Amino acid sequence: MIPLISKLPNVGTTIFSVMSQLASESNAINLSQGFPDFESSPLLINLVNQQMIEGNNQYAPMPGLLALRQSIAAKVNQLHLSDYNPETEVTVTAGGTQAIFTALSAVIQPNDEVIIFEPAYDCYSPTIKLLGGIVKAFELSPPDYKIDWEMVKKLINNRTRMIILNSPHNPSGVILDEEDIRQLIHITAHSDLLILSDEVYEHIIFDGNKHLSIARYPELRDRSFIIASFGKLFHNTGWKVGYCIAPQWLMNEFRKIHQFIVFSVNTPMQHALASFLSDKNNYQGLSEFYQQKRNFFTGLMKETRFDLLPCKGSYFQSVTYKQITDEKDIDFAKRLTTEFGVASIPVSAFYSRANDHHVLRFCFAKKQETLEKAVERLRKV
Numbered sequence: 001m002i003p004l005i006s007k008l009p010n011v012g013t014t015i016f017s018v019m020s021q022l023a024s025e026s027n028a029i030n031l032s033q034g035f036p037d038f039e040s041s042p043l044l045i046n047l048v049n050q051q052m053i054e055g056n057n058q059y060a061p062m063p064g065l066l067a068l069r070q071s072i073a074a075k076v077n078q079l080h081l082s083d084y085n086p087e088t089e090v091t092v093t094a095g096g097t098q099a100i101f102t103a104l105s106a107v108i109q110p111n112d113e114v115i116i117f118e119p120a121y122d123c124y125s126p127t128i129k130l131l132g133g134i135v136k137a138f139e140l141s142p143p144d145y146k147i148d149w150e151m152v153k154k155l156i157n158n159r160t161r162m163i164i165l166n167s168p169h170n171p172s173g174v175i176l177d178e179e180d181i182r183q184l185i186h187i188t189a190h191s192d193l194l195i196l197s198d199e200v201y202e203h204i205i206f207d208g209n210k211h212l213s214i215a216r217y218p219e220l221r222d223r224s225f226i227i228a229s230f231g232k233l234f235h236n237t238g239w240k241v242g243y244c245i246a247p248q249w250l251m252n253e254f255r256k257i258h259q260f261i262v263f264s265v266n267t268p269m270q271h272a273l274a275s276f277l278s279d280k281n282n283y284q285g286l287s288e289f290y291q292q293k294r295n296f297f298t299g300l301m302k303e304t305r306f307d308l309l310p311c312k313g314s315y316f317q318s319v320t321y322k323q324i325t326d327e328k329d330i331d332f333a334k335r336l337t338t339e340f341g342v343a344s345i346p347v348s349a350f351y352s353r354a355n356d357h358h359v360l361r362f363c364f365a366k367k368q369e370t371l372e373k374a375v376e377r378l379r380k381v
């Protein structure tokens with residue numbers, strides 16, 4: 001055996017792969033991983049096909065097709081009244097994941113500290129560690145997962161390089177409000193702190209709430225990478241196309257790394273997305289679409305013994321299960337899959353320390369009949 005020192009010795013297979021695999025072995029309804037079980041727009045699919053047939057099958061420009069970057073900048077301007085230069089401040093990526101990896105790689109030096117809020121999406125922490133950075137996890141708790149900014153302040157010292165935010169939040173479905181933003185502006189003013197704002201669920205926000213993109217606040221925008229995903233916006237997570245917007249001084253560094261990770265992202269999808277995104281009817285209404293799904297799912301779930309946690313955005317509904325069992329969430333999630341045929345994600349997997357609040361996350365980006373069938377099974381629990 002050739003000796004090999006793992007760069008991520010404590011990282012195994014992600015919980016998403018574990019639960020999806022168990023779901024498929026158990027023939028369970030998979031409400032674990034976050035992807036829709038319905039199709040993307042036929043118009044968008046046709047546009048991609050057309051681009052392939054017309055011969056747009058070679059490398060795209062390194063930062064992305066200019067037409068797509070222009071559509072992105074126009075959307076950000078229209079929604080958040082913020083100007084990003086498509087030439088220098090927008091880069092198309094292979095999904096949100098690559099954008100996050102690239103942004104962190106561009107700025108995190110060994111021993112830099114990065115504050116993340118847990119439960120946290122699973123790629124932040126391993127990426128920081130891979131770069132030699134130090135994860136400073138701030139733990140949030142159900143039911144409201146509220147950030148105590150006074151406590152956050154105490155985590156900040158002269159080694160703190162970055163704060164990672166995610167709103168709407170996966171897995172909890174909570175969103176940042178005006179007070180959070182005010183606190184964030186206050187904490188970062190007169191500091192060298194950078195921000196990575198993961199906004200992949202920006203278009204999925206409920207009950208009349210507004211997505212407070214970091215792009216709206218000049219004080220924050222000028223120190224931030226903002227990450228987005230077309231997979232979440234247009235129901236095609238498998239296409240893996242997303243983007244990053246950032247002020248030019250950060251984007252310059254981002255692109256230096258981006259060019260050596262992927263060089264560029266697949267061309268026909270970029271052409272198709274450029275024209276699809278330029279019509280705002282193609283993305284407005286997503287919140288209503290998913291709010292209807294959330295209401296349908298939660299309406300049915302009220303007939304079960306699960307307790308629903310608030311969900312203000314994203315396509316995830318978290319539940320507690322005190323009335324049912326005191327099993328660990330991972331054990332219960334596995335048993336729900338194998339015995340009752342519904343797969344979920346145990347939220348303890350989103351914490352780096354053992355932290356089991358007995359919460360499961362269900363993805364409701366599913367057809368009505370899938371949700372109906374799933375809850376029919378959950379009623380028996």
Ligand SMILES: Cc1ncc(COP(=O)(O)O)c(C=O)c1O
Nearest residue numbers: 095096097121170200229231242
């Ligand atoms: C919070 C969050 N960030 C980033 C991503 C990754 O997005 P993509 O699939 O575009 O890589 C996801 C996907 O589930 C996510 O939930």
